[in-house]
Amino acid sequence: MILAYVDHRDGAPDDASLEALTLGRTLAERTGWPLEALVVGRAGRAAAEALGVHGPAVVHVAEGDGLDGPYAPQAWGAALAEAVRAASPKLVLSPGTDRGHETLAHAAAALDLPMVANCVDISPGEPTVVLRQRWGGTVLEEAEADGPTILCSVALHAVQAQPAPAPADPEVRPFAPPVPEEAFRVRVIDRVEPDRGGVSLAEAKVVVGGGRGVGGPEGFRVLEELAGLLGGAVGCSRVVTSAGWRPHAEQIGQTGTRIAPDLYIACGISGATQHMVGCRGAKRLLVVNEDPEAPIIAHADWVVLGDLHEVLPAVVAAVRAATQD
Numbered sequence: 456m457i458l459a460y461v462d463h464r465d466g467a468p469d470d471a472s473l474e475a476l477t478l479g480r481t482l483a484e485r486t487g488w489p490l491e492a493l494v495v496g497r498a499g500r501a502a503a504e505a506l507g508v509h510g511p512a513v514v515h516v517a518e519g520d521g522l523d524g525p526y527a528p529q530a531w532g533a534a535l536a537e538a539v540r541a542a543s544p545k546l547v548l549s550p551g552t553d554r555g556h557e558t559l560a561h562a563a564a565a566l567d568l569p570m571v572a573n574c575v576d577i578s579p580g581e582p583t584v585v586l587r588q589r590w591g592g593t594v595l596e597e598a599e600a601d602g603p604t605i606l607c608s609v610a611l612h613a614v615q616a617q618p619a620p621a622p623a624d625p626e627v628r629p630f631a632p633p634v635p636e637e638a639f640r641v642r643v644i645d646r647v648e649p650d651r652g653g654v655s656l657a658e659a660k661v662v663v664g665g666g667r668g669v670g671g672p673e674g675f676r677v678l679e680e681l682a683g684l685l686g687g688a689v690g691c692s693r694v695v696t697s698a699g700w701r702p703h704a705e706q707i708g709q710t711g712t713r714i715a716p717d718l719y720i721a722c723g724i725s726g727a728t729q730h731m732v733g734c735r736g737a738k739r740l741l742v743v744n745e746d747p748e749a750p751i752i753a754h755a756d757w758v759v760l761g762d763l764h765e766v767l768p769a770v771v772a773a774v775r776a777a778t779q780d
């Protein structure tokens with residue numbers, strides 16, 4: 456059996472979990488093993504309905520006083536570990552998010568089982584062979600993992616979330632795993648949402664990113680304007696967050712957010728490896744840069760060579776004119 460751990464927010468599964476579930480379905484088809492899912496917290500029962508279109512036959516719901524409250528990594532890991540003990544899956548998949556990695560690592564440690572992070576493909580067997588991202592996604596490694604159960608996180612945006620051809624009506628199986636009090640020592644106590652006008656960077660269809668070339672915090676006004684016109688979000692490079700021009704929540708890259716928009720407009724960004732691993736999921740890349748030798752140009756679908764302070768106001772004016780017609 457393949458067990459996919461599905462993270463959710465008030466019963467709405469996150470996109471990364473649906474990516475993991477999609478890989479799980481592919482592997483279930485390849486191996487003939489059944490696909491089941493696990494959600495934590497009573498609110499997760501609502502997720503079961505949403506998961507039907509993604510193919511798990513069973514959705515296990517870990518419930519209990521603490522588990523119905525805010526996220527606590529060790530407790531979530533204990534719940535997942537209990538589900539693994541009870542069902543003995545051959546493979547456990549988690550989303551390749553911070554929370555997915557954290558929960559999976561706690562479960563793997565509790566079970567003393569191997570965990571492999573950031574997988575893009577898995578060939579179950581003895582041993583199981585995984586293709587996984589290393590060094591922030593700059594290297595693909597083939598590795599072997601041995602054990603009765605292998606725990607794998609699925610690299611973010613490595614798989615496109617797809618509904619199953621035939622939606623199922625999964626059986627919902629609540630259970631109450633024993634979770635010790637001390638597993639709740641680390642838990643979420645507050646949540647502060649960054650103010651991005653409602654469009655989250657990770658989920659935006661259009662991202663307008665700015666780097667050192669923007670020149671300072673005030674230079675981002677035109678990027679905000681363009682993002683607003685296109686219904687997108689503003690992102691930036693680490694130089695920008697290190698300088699305090701923009702908040703870290705907007706940083707794209709290895710140590711920032713991974714984005715997967717339909718269009719990424721990168722302005723005044725050179726294209727360092729650590730930045731590119733964060734935007735490799737973008738379907739199209741439009742670069743605005745005055746240096747024809749900038750490394751980012753090698754990845755671009757379209758390039759505008761020029762000073763962004765001239766190019767962007769002209770683009771904004773053109774978009775305004777086009778949308779007012």
Ligand SMILES: Cc1cc2nc3c(=O)[nH]c(=O)nc-3n(C[C@H](O)[C@H](O)[C@H](O)COP(=O)(O)OP(=O)(O)OC[C@H]3O[C@@H](n4cnc5c(N)ncnc54)[C@H](O)[C@@H]3O)c2cc1C
Nearest residue numbers: 666667668692693708709710723724725729730745746763
């Ligand atoms: C461990 C580690 C983790 C890191 N994580 C990240 C990360 O998550 N995200 C990230 O972004 N970086 C990360 N970095 C930093 C990364 O290596 C680069 O230093 C950074 O991405 C460079 O930012 P930049 O492209 O804005 O600046 P620069 O490399 O200085 O590039 C500026 C670009 O702007 C262009 N330009 C200048 N003026 C104009 C103008 N007027 N018009 C048009 N173009 C102009 C230049 O031609 C140049 O290409 C990390 C580094 C390390 C060591």
